[in-house]
Amino acid sequence: MDEGQIYDRLAKIFHEVFEDDSVGLTPELTAKDVDGWDSLTHIRLILTVEKAFKIRFSTSEVGKLENVGDLVALVKART
Amino acid sequence: MRLNSLYSELQWLPRAPEDFAARLKAAIGSSETDVGRALQRLANYALDLNRLSKLASAIDKAKSGGRSLQPLQPFRLAVLSNSTIDMIVPAMVATAARHGIALEVIQPSYDQVAQEALAPDSRVNSSQPDAVLFALDYRALPLKLSPGDAEAASATVEGGIAYLQTLRDNIKSNTHALCVFQNFVPPAEALFGSLDRAVKGTLRSLIGEINRRLADFVTESGDVLLDVNALAETVGLAEWHDTQLWNLAKFPFAVEFIPLYADHVARTLAAVRGKSRKVLILDLDNTIWGGIIGDDGLEGIQIAQGDPVGEAHLSLQRFALELRQRGVVLAVSSKNDEGIAREPFQKHPEMLLKLDHIAVFQANWEDKATNIRAIAEELSLGLDAMVLVDDNPAERGLVRELLPQVAVPELPDDPSWYARTLAAAGYFEAVTIAQEDLKRAGYYQDNARRASLRSSxxxxxxxxxxxxxxxxxxxxxxxxxxxxxxxxxxxxxxxxxxxxxxxxxxxxxxxxxxxxxxxxxxxxxxxxxxxxxxxxxxxxxxxxxxxxxxxxxxxxxxxxxxxxxxxxxxxxxxxxxxxxxxxxxxxxxxxxxxxxxxxxxxxxxxxxxxxxxxxxxxxxxxxxxxxxxxxxxxxxxxxxxxxxxx
The missing domain is CATH 3.40.630.30 (Gcn5-related N-acetyltransferase (GNAT))
Incomplete structure (x- = not known):
């Protein structure tokens, strides 16, 4: 799966999890930039991504995620 | 086929439609008198976590907008937990609507169990809840391992039970709430191996002992038990405990089981409110026996021991009979000629169900909705007390459409899973056994006899x-x-x-x-x-x-x-x-x-x-x-x- 496809699918997941269709995904986007992206929503986001791509991240990977670029790289490495 | 998907996916409920979100919007837009009913209908689909959350926010919005959710019955539940329940609470609110309850959850801050129970002016104590759910995990208990030291083990168990009793006594002295205790799920990891069960003081044996004591305690005190341990055993401890999610966010169990857990909480509250079902209506052909009596005849239907399909149908009959013994009323609704339909009950030696067990027998060519109405009328019970078990998807769909109050479980194609599916749905959940329950099925039959005497x-x-x-x-x-x-x-x-x-x-x-x-x-x-x-x-x-x-x-x-x-x-x-x-x-x-x-x-x-x-x-x-x-x-x-x- 190339990065473009991953971004497309992630955008849908973000819109659903944050219930906000206006969130635009860039590699630099972080939790600080999005309303409602707290620690619990972070877990919901990770769970939804794992389910959608049928992958499971390791505990340290989840902890180390800094921005959307990291997330895309992780997904890319696993799919 | 993964056998535990029956549970994790709530397979007794019909699949949610693709346009669920649109239907939810329409339900919210419906008139004042219909919104509660419309939300309840949507709750009756097998909903995943996402849809449950959406439904819950729709319910919360309707409630905070001051709209009546009739016929849903208000219930205020406080939840005391040592784990992260933020994703569980919306699932409980949405699932409660499935069971006829407009649930409000009082959720104190994370891990404030003792503070909330002990302080008279805490959020839980001052909110005057109808019930308090003690949703504690074994990690909330002061459990000290002492393998092989029976005395220390017994002290640990006493300490654990005393802690729970203290929580309860404080809630009781501050509120009129009913206390609902969930029991404890041991972790999947063993210390010695099989010996863990036998030796006092291992985690498995301590938790087993505390669960046993808790069950006795709850029975004596009139509180209610939520057997989460049985739930976890049913789906498997390895599936239940997601240690990664515990480490990351203190989730008490795998998110996959939140809809199932929420359904068990909701059915328990519904049972407290007297909303459990009372009548099991059975279809005949290909439901309680294999084959079609009108075509295959008495010799042709499959109901014998030794015939795998026959045994599958017999296990449904056995379950129905056990339900009847605990007070569930049995009825029959079948598209058949009455005489032919009665024959297996009278003449087939392997039938477990006899005519004596059936309070109302409706075999005719009317549609099932009409027949179920007639059954409800004859028994003087509401449609919301009825469950219909029918192998035919068309009949199930018709009854759900015309009589949405009647519970109609989806059934898998293979009759081997009929009884399990019916049991998993938990329609007949009870929180107490009254002596009357054990006799109830008989009362309805006596009534039929009284009615015939009255006419003469x-x-x-x-x-x-x-x-x-x-x-x-x-x-x-x-x-x-x-x-x-x-x-x-x-x-x-x-x-x-x-x-x-x-x-x-x-x-x-x-x-x-x-x-x-x-x-x-x-x-x-x-x-x-x-x-x-x-x-x-x-x-x-x-x-x-x-x-x-x-x-x-x-x-x-x-x-x-x-x-x-x-x-x-x-x-x-x-x-x-x-x-x-x-x-x-x-x-x-x-x-x-x-x-x-x-x-x-x-x-x-x-x-x-x-x-x-x-x-x-x-x-x-x-x-x-x-x-x-x-x-x-x-x-x-x-x-x-x-x-x-x-």
Whole structure:
């Protein structure tokens, strides 16, 4: 799966999890930039991504995620 | 096929439609009177976590907008937990709608269990919840491992139970809430291996012991147990415990099981509110036997031991029979010629179900919705007490469409899973066993016999006299309590005010000197109907009793029990210097039956409002209602008596 496809699918997941269709995904986007992206929503986001791509991240990977670029790289490495 | 997807995906419920979000929007837009019903219909799909959250926010929005969620019944639940339940709470709110409850959850801050229970002004204690759920995980207990040291193990168990009791006692002294305890799920990891079960002081053995003690404690105290341990065992400990999610965010179990857990919480609350189902309606062909009796004949249907398909159907019959033994009423609805449909029950030696077990037998060519209505009518029970088990998807769809109140489980193609699917749905969840439950299936059959006698016996009075009835009056007491609570929470039709009370509230009524209570039993020549009526009167002002609650089982309609009850109330009123009785009729969807209850008993109407609620009054000195032909026994009051009235 190339990065473009991953971004497309992630955008849908973000819109659903944050219930906000206006969130635009860039590699630099972080939790600080999005309303409602707290620690619990972070877990919901990770769970939804794992389910959608049928992958499971390791505990340290989840902890180390800094921005959307990291997330895309992780997904890319696993799919 | 993963066997536990039956549970994790709630496979007894129909799949959610693709356009669920659009339907949710439409439901929210529906008129004031329909929004609760529309949300309940959507809740009856198998919803994943995302859809449950959406439904929950729709419910919250409707509630905060001040909209009525009728017929959903309000319930305020406080949840005490040592783990992260933020994703579980919305699932509980949405799932509660499936079970007829408009749930409000009081969720204190993370891991504040002891503080919330102990401080009288805590959020939980000051919110006056209907119930408190102790959603604790084994990691909340002070468990010290001491493998092989029985004495230390026993001290650890005592400490754990004492901790739970302290929490409970504090909640009880600050609120009228019912306490619901979930038990503890041991982790998947063993220390020694198989020995963990046998040796005292291992985690597995400590948790096992605490669960056993907790079950005893809950039974004695009148609290309610939520057997989460059984749930985890059913789906598998390795699936249940997601150690990564615990480490990351203190989630108590895998998110995959949140919808299942929420359903078990909701069905337990529904059982507390008396919303459990009462009747199991069985289809025949390819449901309780393999094949079609009309085509295959008595020799052709599959029902024998040794035939795998036959055994599959027999296991459904066995389960139905076990349900009947615990008080669930069985009925049959089948598209068949009646004579042919009855034949296997009468003649097939391997059939476990006999005609005697079936309270109402409907075999004809009418549609199933019509037949189910007829069954409900004959049993004097609501459609929301019914469950239909039918292998035919078209029939299931039709009944769901026309009679959404009836529960109709989806069934897998293979009959080997029928019984398990029906059991997994938990329609008949109970929180207590009353002696009456064990006899109930028989009552309905006796009623059918009484009805046939009535048609022959010429004259209602003569019929009533021929029943040789004995009516027994007592004040509320500990022995009758579980049945009283059940009646208060289950009776919908012959119920003037439909006020629901929890066990603690009933106990309070027993001891309150300003409250007069009556429990009423009836027996006749056909058998003992058990407790059939309950009354609560409160001293509303000097010389006046307000009838707070007057309810009666519909099993004894038309027996003039209500006249005898009034005579008894009047007698105690006179002895207590009461000069006036007042009563209220609060109309609901189900109690039109008693609209004229007070008028028929000679009360005078003193008011009525727009909702149809009416107020009634009776002057004690003028009231001498005629007796019905029955023997009256009255005991447990200040002055015992035994009289024969004719």
């Amino acid at each position: 016996a010429g004259g209602v009075e003569a019929y009533l006299a021929s029943l040789e009835m004995t009516i027994t009056f007592q004040p509320f007491d500990a022995t009758g309590r579980s049945r009283i609570v059940q009646l208060i929470n289950k009776s919908n039709q012959y119920n003037l005010t439909t006020r629901r009370y929890t066990e603690p509230q009933v106990i309070a009524a027993e001891t309150d000197p300003e409250v007069f209570t009556l429990q009423v039993r009836l027996a006749d020549t056909f058998g003992d109907s058990g407790m059939i009526s309950a009354i609560i009167c409160r001293l509303s002002q000097p010389g006046e009793w307000e009838i707070d609650t007057w309810l009666m089982s519909c099993r004894v309609l038309g027996r003039r029990v209500e006249h005898m009850v009034l005579r008894e109330i009047l007698e105690h009123a006179r002895a207590n210097g009461i000069r006036r009785l007042t009563g209220t009729y609060l109309p609901t969807e189900r109690n039109a039956l008693v609209k004229d209850h007070y008028a028929k008993l000679g009360f005078v109407k003193t008011g009525e409002d727009d909702s149809g609620a009416s107020r009634w009054e009776l002057r004690v000195e003028d009231a001498w209602p005629a007796a019905a032909p029955m023997k009256v026994v009255s005991h447990g009051f200040a002055r015992p008596k035994e009289t024969l009235s004719v």
